[in-house]
Amino acid sequence: MSTRVLLIEDEVPLLEATTYFLQQKGYQVVGVTDAERALEAFRLQPCDLIILDWNLPGAMQGIDFLRELRSGQEAVPVIMVTGRTGKEDIIQGLEVGADDYLTKPFNPEELIARIRSVLRRTHQVSGSPNRRIVYDKIIMDLDAHRIWVDNEEKQLSPKLFGMMQLLMMNPRRVFTRGQILDTVWGNENVGEKSVDVHACWLREILGEQGKHVVTVRGFGYRFGA
Numbered sequence: 507m508s509t510r511v512l513l514i515e516d517e518v519p520l521l522e523a524t525t526y527f528l529q530q531k532g533y534q535v536v537g538v539t540d541a542e543r544a545l546e547a548f549r550l551q552p553c554d555l556i557i558l559d560w561n562l563p564g565a566m567q568g569i570d571f572l573r574e575l576r577s578g579q580e581a582v583p584v585i586m587v588t589g590r591t592g593k594e595d596i597i598q599g600l601e602v603g604a605d606d607y608l609t610k611p612f613n614p615e616e617l618i619a620r621i622r623s624v625l626r627r628t629h630q631v632s633g634s635p636n637r638r639i640v641y642d643k644i645i646m647d648l649d650a651h652r653i654w655v656d657n658e659e660k661q662l663s664p665k666l667f668g669m670m671q672l673l674m675m676n677p678r679r680v681f682t683r684g685q686i687l688d689t690v691w692g693n694e695n696v697g698e699k700s701v702d703v704h705a706c707w708l709r710e711i712l713g714e715q716g717k718h719v720v721t722v723r724g725f726g727y728r729f730g731a
């Protein structure tokens with residue numbers, strides 16, 4: 507499967523040239539010209555990597571997009587592209603969660619090298635770029651089967667971990683008790699009450715962050731506001 511790249515660049519000739527170049531190299535590219543559209547595109551279909559221009563039209567700059575992205579559950583690698591060479595800007599970008607940066611004008615071959623290096627780094631950790639989920643003060647490491655709440659590690663049984671993973675990977679989506687049973691319990695013969703009991707335990711273990719496990723009356727559960 508080819509790597510899917512979301513490219514955010516408001517200079518249309520540069521957007522087109524970069525898209526063409528990446529496609530020639532075998533990447534699937536979705537190109538957008540502002541951050542609002544980028545968020546929409548990302549929510550519709552998450553990608554493996556984001557190339558993000560710093561200066562964008564509209565209310566949301568590249569850095570705001572990045573902040574918004576990282577405040578959600580997304581650990582997708584991001585390469586920032588900027589005309590700014592000031593150290594403070596670069597540091598700010600990295601602090602907010604960019605994985606690498608490139609200054610304009612750049613050589614397309616260098617962009618490819620950066621993409622490969624960032625993907626290698628993220629794949630090394632996990633085999634796939636999205637194996638860590640972050641939401642508010644909760645961090646889940648799906649490969650290591652570990653979870654931290656407000657920087658403190660918590661112990662979850664496999665069922666609790668499975669339920670948490672299902673909910674957290676799909677924020678704001680409502681799951682019925684039946685769907686949760688099918689996904690987490692599989693063929694085990696347990697009743698829907700088990701889901702409620704586990705939801706209670708989950709809230710207890712998560713403490714204040716348990717507020718994100720929301721009961722949707724008459725349907726089931728969802729994660730997040």
Ligand code: CA
Nearest residue numbers: 516559561562
């Ligand atoms: Ca720009």
